[in-house]
Amino acid sequence: MQKKKCVAMLLAGGKGSRLHSLTKNLAKPAVPFGGKYRIIDFPLSNCTNSGIHTVGVLTQYQPLLLNSYIGIGSAWDLDRKDGGVTVLPPYAESSEVKWYSGTASAIFQNLNYLDQYNPEYVLILSGDHIYKMNYELMLEHHIEKGADVTISVIEVPWEETNRFGIMNTDAELRVTEFEEKPDVAKNNLASMGIYIFKWSVLREYLIRDDQNPDSSHDFGKDIIPLLIEENMKLFAYPFKGYWKDVGTVQSLWEANMDLLDKDCELNLFDQSWRIYSVNPNQPPQYICPEGEVTESLVNEGCKIEGEVSRTVVFQGVTVKKGAVVKETVIMPDAVIGHNCVIEKAIVSPGVYVPDGTIIKPGESENDITLVSEETIGELQSN
């Protein structure tokens, strides 16, 4: 097998419990986003566009849909004879079932996958962020700095620093301290959960970490602090551009709304950095004589008879006559019944919203309603 320069490991096991019923039957990376994509399309497309054609996808929670979605990777041009995409689920070894207990344990349990490629570098990604990034530039930065580890960072608003892992660096961008969700942060450079490791270093630290009974086997909590403590060369790579963790209903809704902004940095129409996806084969969208669509994204196979504004509409959606939908995300194959009024909501895939349903935001400005089978049931019983 040809020696690989860089192999990507994509952590896609996230349960995403803060997305509530959206992740009841599917892993967070498989959650639909942006009218036609799934979250995992972003890191996978970034890999292809960055020239990284060997990607291990580590799955764990509700993997069925994710596995069949990834398939042989052809949607992202990752169906390669040498390399390509490989789904890496947890497995049983002799009498022991090796469930992934943390991000580091997930990679550790797939050392044999990495060993077979024996790459120079390993890129570690998570499957729940929306962004476009050229990993090749980050790798160049890593090589230039002679780093053992490079961690991609982004400036976050100061008031949100307590939600992130914060990197403190010197003038050369060398990481001197890592603080997980600090109360009072010394700076606003947050880790994006994207790491490039020298493979030899990663291998050694993963083995040591596995033998440490006190470790929680997590990159942020265990591996990175230990590397800093032992004075290894860790560098920050400042990323400028759109990046969003879509782990909550609110942030998922916000990221979808961001796409409606014409000047959004996450330009889906950029031909030079396409986001690839499994394309549904559906007829073009049909806007009826009574339909009206403004400031929205609408995918194929939709039938719009009502009024839709500032809304992201996935494939196969029907909005019936008299319905008014505003600032909402309608996921695939959902049906909005006649004369419904829906504002600031995420409508789950395949949900049938009965005629005349009214869903409006509550007291709080940022109250986003997740419309699922359960919500509909509650509304009807009230």
Add this chain to the structure above:
Amino acid sequence: MNKQLLGVIDATTVHDDLQELSIHRSVAAIPFGGRYRLIDFILSNMVNSGIQSVAIFPKFQYRSLMDHLGSGRNWDLNRKRDGLFFFPAPNLDKHYTGIGTLDHFADNIDFFERSTQEYALIANSYTVFNMDFQPLLDWHIKSGCDITEVQKEGKSMGIYLVKKSLLMDLVMTRNETGYSNMRDVVTDIDSQFHLCYYNFEGYAAMVDTIENYFRTSMDLLKPEVWKQLFLKERPILTKVKDEPPTRYDAEASVRNSMVANGGMIEGTVENSIIARGVKIGKGTVVRNCIIMQKTQIKENCILDSVIVDKDARIEAGTVITAPAESPAVIRKGSVQGVGSGS
């Protein structure tokens, strides 16, 4: 399935009246319905009817057709056994007429000899319809027919079902019989064969003039028509592209139109078919039009009853209108309007 069908698509046809759209492409590859090509309908119908081996017989300008079909992956025809076959005519001087030219088949007789299917369905490449061929095959066998012609309201649809062994006999004896294509066989009043006619009840339109290309496209805006064409259980398959969803601007106004992905709509669109990746600028009105892939229409234009072919650019402030019964055609890749010099 033991009663298997071999699909044979005749893509040699040239319609003079479609020339504006077929200068750079075969009729089979003319874009239709915002994201399809004409051949997608017959090809999808074959695949959806369980046909696993399809032979395409093209003649002129088939680069775009080959590019569209590729390995056949989008139709699930990239198979180790059977799949998609391409047999361009070796001789461009020979003039073919009708559907299913026996000379063209004779040049590729090995293919027919090797294929394992018992029956062959020979069809044209430019009919817009959604049809299941299995009931046709069952009926053909039950009725003991030699050749069945599919008809719509008594008119030939240019689709023939025949036992493959009989097709090969017709090919071998074409010089003695004088039959040069399937139509000759079926229209011979002294025919020794048991000829049958099968009536297709659903929507079907053969696209052979600019007028009926336009009319058939506009038919798609009638829900009773698209409900017959675009069925969940028998989808029309096509080459898929990675286009984002279409973006509608705050000032956009779109009514009674079909819009494919990747578009940016800022103006007004009515009774129109908008293909993938089309941009329609602010203040522009597009009415009763067919706008093909990646065409850009800048600000403050008025277009009525116009077919704009792929990759065209309509400069700001351009007005192009035509009577509905004879729509204007803007050629592929051309630039129209202010400063274009035309």
